[in-house]
Amino acid sequence: MALIAIIDDDPDILDASSIVLTSKGYKVVTADNPGDGYKIVKEQKPDLIILDVMMNEPDDGFFLAQKFRREKLETPIIMYTSVSKSVGLEFGTGEIVPVDDFVEKPISPDLLIEKVEKLLRLHKVEE
Amino acid sequence: MKNLVPEWAGEYKEFWASIRKRNLWLIELRYGVVVMLVFCLIISKYIFKVDYSDTQFIAISVITICIFVYNSILHKVRKFLKCNPHGFNPLYFSLIQMILDLIALLLLVYFTGSIESPLYMLFVFHTIIGSLVLPSIVVYVVAGSFVMLFIAMLTLEHFNVIPHHQVIGLMQIPLYDNIHFVVVFLLTFTFMIFVSVYLTSKIVGQLYDLEKNLYDSIKKINAAEKEKQKYIMGIVHEIKAPIAAVASYLDIVLQKFLGPIDETVEDKLRRAKYRTDEGIQLINDVLNVSKLTLYDQFDEEELDLEELISSVIKRLNPVATSHLIELSFEDKRGEKKKITGDKFLLDIAFSNLIGNAIKYGTDGGKVEVVLNTEDHNQVITVADDGVGIPANELPKIFNDFYRASNVKKISSDGSGLGLSVVKKVVERHGGHVKVESPSKLGRMKNPGTCFTIILPINHPKETE
Numbered sequence: 155m156a157l158i159a160i161i162d163d164d165p166d167i168l169d170a171s172s173i174v175l176t177s178k179g180y181k182v183v184t185a186d187n188p189g190d191g192y193k194i195v196k197e198q199k200p201d202l203i204i205l206d207v208m209m210n211e212p213d214d215g216f217f218l219a220q221k222f223r224r225e226k227l228e229t230p231i232i233m234y235t236s237v238s239k240s241v242g243l244e245f246g247t248g249e250i251v252p253v254d255d256f257v258e259k260p261i262s263p264d265l266l267i268e269k270v271e272k273l274l275r276l277h278k279v280e281e
Numbered sequence: 282m283k284n285l286v287p288e289w290a291g292e293y294k295e296f297w298a299s300i301r302k303r304n305l306w307l308i309e310l311r312y313g314v315v316v317m318l319v320f321c322l323i324i325s326k327y328i329f330k331v332d333y334s335d336t337q338f339i340a341i342s343v344i345t346i347c348i349f350v351y352n353s354i355l356h357k358v359r360k361f362l363k364c365n366p367h368g369f370n371p372l373y374f375s376l377i378q379m380i381l382d383l384i385a386l387l388l389l390v391y392f393t394g395s396i397e398s399p400l401y402m403l404f405v406f407h408t409i410i411g412s413l414v415l416p417s418i419v420v421y422v423v424a425g426s427f428v429m430l431f432i433a434m435l436t437l438e439h440f441n442v443i444p445h446h447q448v449i450g451l452m453q454i455p456l457y458d459n460i461h462f463v464v465v466f467l468l469t470f471t472f473m474i475f476v477s478v479y480l481t482s483k484i485v486g487q488l489y490d491l492e493k494n495l496y497d498s499i500k501k502i503n504a505a506e507k508e509k510q511k512y513i514m515g516i517v518h519e520i521k522a523p524i525a526a527v528a529s530y531l532d533i534v535l536q537k538f539l540g541p542i543d544e545t546v547e548d549k550l551r552r553a554k555y556r557t558d559e560g561i562q563l564i565n566d567v568l569n570v571s572k573l574t575l576y577d578q579f580d581e582e583e584l585d586l587e588e589l590i591s592s593v594i595k596r597l598n599p600v601a602t603s604h605l606i607e608l609s610f611e612d613k614r615g616e617k618k619k620i621t622g623d624k625f626l627l628d629i630a631f632s633n634l635i636g637n638a639i640k641y642g643t644d645g646g647k648v649e650v651v652l653n654t655e656d657h658n659q660v661i662t663v664a665d666d667g668v669g670i671p672a673n674e675l676p677k678i679f680n681d682f683y684r685a686s687n688v689k690k691i692s693s694d695g696s697g698l699g700l701s702v703v704k705k706v707v708e709r710h711g712g713h714v715k716v717e718s719p720s721k722l723g724r725m726k727n728p729g730t731c732f733t734i735i736l737p738i739n740h741p742k743e744t745e
Contacts, residue, residue, distance in 0.1 A: 164522060164526055166526035166529070166530065167525070167526055167529060170526065170529040170530055170532075170533055171529075173533050173538050173539070174533060174538060177538050236518060236521055236522065236525070259521070259522075259525035259529070260524070260525040260526070260527075260528030260529045260532070260557075260561065261525075261529045261532070262532060263532050263533060263536050263538065264536075
C-alpha cells in the first residue's frame with residue numbers, strides 16, 4: 155500500500171489526517187516542521203506528500219514544495235491551506251504553485267480520501 | 282526647462298485634474314473676452330462716439346481675431362495633453378496661455394492710449410490667475426518682464442520714439458507727455474503687480490501645503506486600514522487553526538473512523554459540528570472581506586456567465602431540494618458575450634446571493650435566476666419569494682456585519698458579511714448591485730427579495 159508523508163506543524167491535524175488515511179490502509183509518516191519533513195521525504199521516498207502551506211512562517215510549506223520540485227522530485231503534493239485559495243491569499247495571482255491539489259482546512263475525510271486516491275491513481279498511470 | 286510641478290503632485294490625480302480644469306476655465310473665459318472686445322468696440326464707436334483712428338480700429342480688431350484664433354488652437358491642443366510630470370504637461374500649457382494673454386493685453390493697452398487706457402488694470406487679473414497655477418518664481422519672472430516692457434513702452438512714447446495712440450473722446454488731455462504723472466503711475470503700477478503676485482502666491486502656497494497634508498493623511502489612513510486588515514487576518518487565521526482541528530476531529534468521530542458511537546452522543550456531536558462550521562464560515566467571510574480590501578489586483582480572464590452561474594446552481598441544487606425550493610435558471614441573452622473578470626470572486630458573489638435566496642426562502646417556494654443583456658451590461662437577477670427585507674433596512678444590507686432584523690429571527694447563523702462581499706466583488710468588476718423587496722415572486726405573507734447585479738461587458742480598469 156502507498157506511503158504518504160504528512161508535514162504540518164499542528165499535531166492534531168497530523169493525527170486527524172493519519173487516522174483518516176490509515177483507516178483506508180495507507181501507511182503514514184509524519185513530520186511537524188519543514189526540516190524534518192524534507193528529511194522523511196528524502197529518506198523514505200513516499201508515494202504522496204501532504205504539506206501545510208503555513209508552518210512556523212507563512213509560506214514555509216510553499217517553499218518546501220518549491221524545493222522538492224527544484225530537486226526534480228515528482229511525487230504528487232497535496233497542499234493544506236487554511237483559507238480557500240480561491241481569493242489568492244497565500245499565492246499572488248499568476249504565481250505558479252508547484253503542487254498537484256489543495257485541501258482546505260478543516261479536513262473533510264471524504265474529500266481528503268478522494269483527492270489522495272485520485273492523485274495516486276493518476277501518478278501510477280504516468281509511471 | 283524648469284520643472285513647474287510641485288514635488289508632491291507628480292502622481293497625484295486630483296492635482297492634475299484641478300490644473301486641467303483651470304486651463305479649460307481660462308479658455309472658456311477667453312471666448313467671453315473676445316465677445317466682450319467686439320461688443321465694446323462697437324458700443325464705444327457707434328453709441329458713445331469714441332473716435333478711433335483707422336490704425337487703432339484695425340489693430341484692435343486684429344488683436345481680437347488673434348485672441349480668438351490662438352484660443353481655438355489652445356482649446357484643441359488641450360485635449361491631447363498628458364499629465365506627465367516630466368514632459369510637456371498642463372502646467373506649461375498654463376504658462377503659454379499666460380504669456381500669450383499678456384502680449385495681447387500689452388498690445389491692446391498700447392493701441393487704446395497706453396497710460397490713458399483703463400485696460401492696464403487687467404494686468405493684475407492676469408498675474409493673479411498665473412499665481413494660482415504656476416510656481417511664484419515663474420510668475421515673478423513673467424510679471425517682471427511685462428512690467429519692464431510696459432515701462433519701456435511708456436518711455437519710448439514719452440520721448441516720441443514710437444507713436445502715441447490717443448483715444449479721442451475717452452481722455453481729453455494726453456497724459457503720456459507728463460513725466461511726473463508717468464513716473465508716479467509706473468511706480469504704483471509696479472508695486473501693485475508685485476504685491477498681487479506676492480499675496481496670491483502666499484495664499485496659494487498655504488493652500489498647496491494644506492492639500493499636501495491632506496494627501497499625506499489620506500495615504501496614512503489607507504496604509505493604516507491595510508495594517509488593520511492584515512492584523513485582523515492574522516488573528517482570524519490563528520483562531521481558525523484550532524477550530525479547524527476540532528472540526529477535523531468531529532468529522533472523524535462522526536464518520537465512525539474510530540468505531541461506533543452512542544446515538545445521543547452522536548446527536549450532540551452533530552450539533553457541535555454544526556456550530557463549529559458556523560464559526561468557520563464566519564472566519565472565512567471575515568478573511569474574504571479582508572483579502573478583498575488588501576489585494577488590489579485580481580485575475581482577469583474571459584468568462585461565460587452562463588457557465589459560471591450554472592455551476593453555482595448545480596452546487597446549490599441539493600440545498601434547494603432539501604428545502605423543497607424550486608431553483609431555476611434562465612439565460613435570456615440574445616448574444617452570448619463573454620465578460621472579463623475573476624472567476625473565483627464572481628463564483629463567491631453568485632454563491633452568496635443564490636445561497637441567501639435559498640436560505641431565507643420559503644420551504645416549497647421558488648428561486649429564479651435570470652441572465653440577460655441590457656445596453657453594454659450583463660444583468661443577473663436573483664429573485665425569491667422568501668421573507669423579504671424591511672424597506673427601512675434596504676440601504677444598510679450591504680454594510681459589513683449587517684443582518685436584517687427579520688432574518689435574525691429566522692436563523693442565528695450568518696455573519697452579515699455575505700452581501701458586503703457581493704458588493705465589493707461586483708464593484709471590482711466595474712458593476713453595481715441593486716436590491717428590491719418585495720420581489721416579482723412575492724406574495725402578501727412572503728414579500729420576497731430580488732437582487733440585480735449589473736456587470737459591464739468591458740469594464741474600465743480602475744487604474745485609468
